[in-house]
Amino acid sequence: MNRRTVLIAMLLPICAGCVSSTTPMGYTNPTIADARQGQDCRMLVGLGGIPDLTGNQAMRQGGITRLRNAEYRENTLYGVGNACMVAHGE
Numbered sequence: 001m002n003r004r005t006v007l008i009a010m011l012l013p014i015c016a017g018c019v020s021s022t023t024p025m026g027y028t029n030p031t032i033a034d035a036r037q038g039q040d041c042r043m044l045v046g047l048g049g050i051p052d053l054t055g056n057q058a059m060r061q062g063g064i065t066r067l068r069n070a071e072y073r074e075n076t077l078y079g080v081g082n083a084c085m086v087a088h089g090e
Contacts (some may be wrong), residue, residue, distance in 0.1 A: 019076045028069045034088050037064020041084040044076055051085040058087035066090050
């Protein structure tokens with residue numbers, strides 16, 4: 001086998017366990033200016049540590065009273081990483 005094949009064979013299991021995604025949560029209200037951002041981030045280890053998916057904690061962190069949009073972001077490698085609920089609004 002050549003070196004490229006060996007490298008691919010070594011890195012393939014690592015890539016298979018990697019998750020990086022951003023998912024919109026709820027509605028989008030374009031009439032509200034995107035002036036503030038709040039985040040509720042948690043470390044993921046195994047099965048625990050999921051942030052508040054309603055976005056209420058992220059809104060409190062950013063001092064947001066009127067929500068424009070919210071999204072869920074996750075970056076993990078084999079279940080270990082971080083997850084954030086991000087809220088935008090004013």
